[in-house]
Amino acid sequence: xxxxxxxxxxxxxxxxxxxxxxxxxxxxxxxxxxxxxxxxxxxxxxxxxxxxxxxxxxxxxxxxxxxxxxxxxxxxxxxxx
Numbered sequence: 001x002x003x004x005x006x007x008x009x010x011x012x013x014x015x016x017x018x019x020x021x022x023x024x025x026x027x028x029x030x031x032x033x034x035x036x037x038x039x040x041x042x043x044x045x046x047x048x049x050x051x052x053x054x055x056x057x058x059x060x061x062x063x064x065x066x067x068x069x070x071x072x073x074x075x076x077x078x079x080x081x
Contacts, residue, residue: 008016019028054060 018031
């Protein structure tokens with residue numbers, strides 16, 4: 001198997017440069033929270049878009065909460081392990 005070294009994309013390089021500076025733990029935590037909030041908001045926006053496209057309502061949400069669509073295990077072990 002050939003081992004490919006992964007190169008960093010421009011965003012990853014930018015983040016590395018940002019964190020290479022001297023900064024307090026509080027600043028690092030604040031930056032991490034900003035990044036987390038950014039991606040959380042993107043996920044929420046994507047979910048809202050799907051919700052709107054599908055025309056779902058509160059009744060649909062309640063039905064989804066009651067659904068049990070788990071993939072059964074294929075090894076025949078009933079213990080779920």
